Amino acid sequence: MLNSTKEAVILLGESRIISDRRHSCELTENGKIRYIINSCVSDDMSVIQIGRTFLKEGIRHRCEVKGQTVTYEQKSTCYENGIHYDIGETFKNGSFQLICKENGVAVKEAVILLGESRIISDRRHSCELTENGKIRYIINFIGCFNSNGSAEYKPGQIWTEKHIRYQCSREGMTRVLGCVDGNGLFIELGHDVLMGGTVHRCYRIKNTTFYHRFISRFTMILCPNPDFDKALIH
Numbered sequence: 001m002l003n004s005t006k007e008a009v010i011l012l013g014e015s016r017i018i019s020d021r022r023h024s025c026e027l028t029e030n031g032k033i034r035y036i037i038n039s040c041v042s043d044d045m046s047v048i049q050i051g052r053t054f055l056k057e058g059i060r061h062r063c064e065v066k067g068q069t070v071t072y073e074q075k076s077t078c079y080e081n082g083i084h085y086d087i088g089e090t091f092k093n094g095s096f097q098l099i100c101k102e103n104g105v106a107v108k109e110a111v112i113l114l115g116e117s118r119i120i121s122d123r124r125h126s127c128e129l130t131e132n133g134k135i136r137y138i139i140n141f142i143g144c145f146n147s148n149g150s151a152e153y154k155p156g157q158i159w160t161e162k163h164i165r166y167q168c169s170r171e172g173m174t175r176v177l178g179c180v181d182g183n184g185l186f187i188e189l190g191h192d193v194l195m196g197g198t199v200h201r202c203y204r205i206k207n208t209t210f211y212h213r214f215i216s217r218f219t220m221i222l223c224p225n226p227d228f229d230k231a232l233i234h
Contacts (some may be wrong), residue, residue, distance in 0.1 A: 017041050020072045021063075039063060040072035048072070055084055078105045112137065119170070122154050144168035163211045178202050179211035187211070 009129040012033060017022040022039045040048040040063035044121070047056060050070060055061070055077065063075045077084040078100035085091055085100040090108055099108040112118055112127040114135060118126075119142060126138045144153045146161050153159055153168045158177070160166070165177045165186065178188040179202035187193045187202040189209065194200075194216055201212045 019218040031176070040070065042072075042074070058084075060084065060086065076102060080105055085206055124172070142170075142172035144172060144174045176204065176209050179209070181211070181213065190202050 012025050012027060015022055015038075017023075020041055022041055023035070023039045024038055025033065026033050028034050037050075039050060040061075042048065042056075042061055046054075046056070046061070048061050050063050050065060053060060053062045058077055058079055060073075060075045060077050062075070064071060065072075071166040075086060077086055078089075079085075080091070080093065080096050080098070083091075085105075087102060090097060090099045092111065096107050097109045097111060098105050107120065112125050114127050114129060117124060122142050124138075124140045124142050126140070128136055128138065138227065142155060142211055144157075144166070146153075146159070151159070153166075154171045155168050155172060157169045158165065160180050163179050163181065165180050167175045167177050169175050176189050178191070179200070179201055180184055180186050185193065185195070185200060187200045189202050189204060192199055192201045198213055199216045199218055201210075201214075203210055203212075
């Protein structure tokens with residue numbers, strides 16, 4: 001039934017593990033000597049009977065007959081919601097079509113309902129009904145651009161342009177954080193910073209952000225207090 005090996009000599013009644021398989025030499029009822037492979041053996045010495053499959057720590061072990069030989073296979077699987085999936089197998093979880101890969105589960109595509117919109121990575125996926133009654137699937141980049149559109153920023157990124165510091169929000173909206181002077185001093189939007197007699201001001205009027213600096217008409221006097229220094233403005 002099964003092929004033998006020339007590399008090892010197995011005595012009658014003996015059983016030996018060779019190349020992940022258990023080889024045996026036995027006497028049949030009609031008095032003939034039979035050499036068989038009756039099971040597979042994993043690295044941790046677990047025995048897998050021919051035709052059986054079992055899962056252990058995310059690895060699928062399979063022992064089966066192929067032609068005139070017995071093969072032992074170990075394959076990685078993905079475990080999701082109580083189910084094991086083979087590499088390359090796809091399955092659905094909520095609104096996402098997932099795929100099992102060598103390094104784990106990945107999103108293959110999103111299932112977006114009509115009128116729904118979802119953010120996946122740096123893209124917004126939308127499903128909408130057009131005026132002529134057709135369903136349209138739209139994928140838009142979520143990000144921000146500088147004033148002349150020459151630079152592109154992903155959500156969370158911060159950049160400075162013409163003394164103004166911006167941040168790109170998760171929704172792809174440009175948000176003003178504050179102002180920056182020529183030496184890198186940051187002034188939060190709506191605040192003043194007094195340094196060396198110069199006031200640095202960052203403020204916004206309607207949709208325009210302004211950065212101004214001017215000499216302060218106030219003087220700073222430090223009060224000699226043993227416990228703390230208190231600044232008085234006169």
